[in-house]
Amino acid sequence: MARNSDYNRRRFLKATGAAALTTSIAGCGGGEGTDTETDTSTTETEEFEGHDSYPYSPGETDVASAKQVMEEAGYGPDNVYELDWLQYTSPAWKEMANTIRSRLESAHIEMSIAEADFGGLLEKTEKGDMDAYTLGWIADYPAPQNFLQLIDPENTVYDAEGSTPNGARLFWSEDAKGSPAVRKFMTEQFDRIQNNPEQSDEAQATRDDATAKMEEGLWESAALIPVYHQVSQSFWYDRLDYNPPGGMGGSRAKENISVGGLEGKDRLDKISATFSALDPIASGNTASGRKIMNMFDAPMNYHNGTTEVRNLLVEDYSISDDLTEYEFTLKQGIQFHGDYGEVTADDMVYSLRRLVESPNSTNTYFPNSVLNIVRETDDDGNVVPGSTGVEKTGEYSFKVSLEDTFPFALSVLAYSAFSVVPEGIVGDIEGYDGDMSWEEFSTSNPVGSGPFEFANWESGNGGEFSADAFADYHGQAPAIDGIDAAIITDTTAQYNYFLNENADLAAIPTSKYDPSKVSIDRTEDGIDRGTYGPLQNDKTVNMAQTPTINSYYVAFNLENVPKPVREAMAYVINRDQFVESVFKGRGASAYHLTPTQVYPGGADAYQSHWQGE
DSSP states (O other): OOSOSOOOGGGSOOOOTTOOOOOOOOOOOOOTTOOOSSOTTSOTTSOOOOOSSOOSOTTSOOHHHHHHHHHHTTOBTTBOEEEEEEEESOHHHHHHHHHHHHHHHTTTEEEEEEEEOHHHHHHHHHTTOOSEEEEEEEOSSSSHHHHHGGGOGGGSOOOTTSOOOSSOSOOOSTTOSSOHHHHHHHHHHHHHHHTOOOOSHHHHHHHHHHHHHHHHHHHHHTSEEEEEEEEEEEEEOTTEEEOOOOTTOGGGOOHHHHEEEESSOSEEEEEEOOOOOOOGGGOOSHHHHHHHHHHOOOSEEEGGGSSOEEESSEEEEEEOTTSOEEEEEEOTTOBOSTTOOBOOHHHHHHHHHHHHHOTTOSOTIIIIIISOBOOOBOTTSOBOTTOSSEEEEETTEEEEEBSSOOTTHHHHTTSGGGOOOOTTSBOOSTTOOBSBOHHHHHHTOOOOOSSEEEEEEEOSTTOEEEEEEOTTOSSSOOSSSEEEEEEOOOHHHHHHHHHTTOOSEEOOOGGGOOGGGEEEEEEETTEEEEEEOOOTTSOOEEEEEEEOSEEEEEEEOTTTSOHHHHHHHHHHOOHHHHHHHTSTTOEEEOSSSSOTTTSTTHHHHHHHHHHTO
């Protein structure tokens, strides 16, 4: 039984630029008489006690060990394991897959490579219709628990006919081809994290110890192989005064904070990918999330995309001793765009109810699986209207009640899905007829309380999105009159648009990126800053880069793929080589699922743990 009852597939984000998020799906094969059903390295009666360091030849391409582990399991020239690799369309990952395939041939693994659209790829993995695959995870909140829940065995078994857990599709069930002792160990360590939510030093020490042990259990199982943590880069012309976002990424940053001004013009010109909705409860990708972040405000905010959580809509809050009740007091005088007046507790209660109860909500993962807000469900698993655990406690105050203790609620409430909208603006939950249809609200008339208000959206490739500065914004006033974003899907076309100086700020696709043109002259607040160039237009632009809080990995369906195959894959993945040659240095090698920024003790502890120092 999965711990979480709801799952929102959008958290498996498709990366842009240097690192496209991909998935691979594999089919297994093996000869008769080959014992691949169990992992004999740790028997059912033995206990797993951990590893001193990463065990699969780090920094090497160890084909010899891959071959050895497969031959010890009974594989050979006449008994080859067949592996089908299916991925999201990505030239960079395809290059890496081809390299892996050539290495695995020497280890008696025959790997085929195919591509699929992102939605189909996710659907297959949710149903268990795969053996091996690659995915990525970006932090919902900056804590190890958000990553480690992906490898909690009880949270990885999907039911294709019902609700799905928030796991990494490992299918780490009792039928998994691996050690029951390691499975038990992983479950116990995750329980140590879950059952010690207090903010005491003792509880923190317990969580830190369990985090390291779970990473060691992951090494032992080879159930999921971390490959790299992405580095985010920004490039901009001198005319833009820009403060680049931190490790939570640009989709968590507001441009009234990051943009300090423009010379010679009044509006910021950008580039955008396509998106489908501008409703906070239905923001389905990073492109829409960036628009929503600028037009809407949530109770809390990751200040300029850093891990620092600040009050935004609220001026004060209180938390119950058991960390299950959070009461907030809103700032008074916050104005909605248009003629919708002041933000009150009624608006906040309505907005959170929509997030949980509306059929238009594609972000129920956050209130239901992460926060686990109190709610009732009917026999079909649908939330009973009006049962969501959020209530008005005063004209400007409201309370959110959780089913279980959760210490990271303030961080989660900084996500744009929790943004406030005017009470009753859409009639998609019980008790409201709505001022407009959901289609109108989400595409042509979104109303929020953020620093920019909607102006225009011409959807599709070749279209444009525009938003104007909101004169009555309650926070820091924008330094620009508005934002205009050209919607361009082709990465070469995006790059040419930037070269022609039609955009003030942009990313550079991996195919056009040259690491030799980077010059870093300083590091501020963990962000490397410098210049890049010259470009083909003979201009040198400003640049910044920072590790973002994410992990990309190769993983397996443990009910299908035997451990020797998983270990062989681990031996031939040379992270440093792939980061430098495939992703052109725009990443950091990953030996833990937990990124460096949230690993207990930070980057130094991260390195010393996998290196065994």
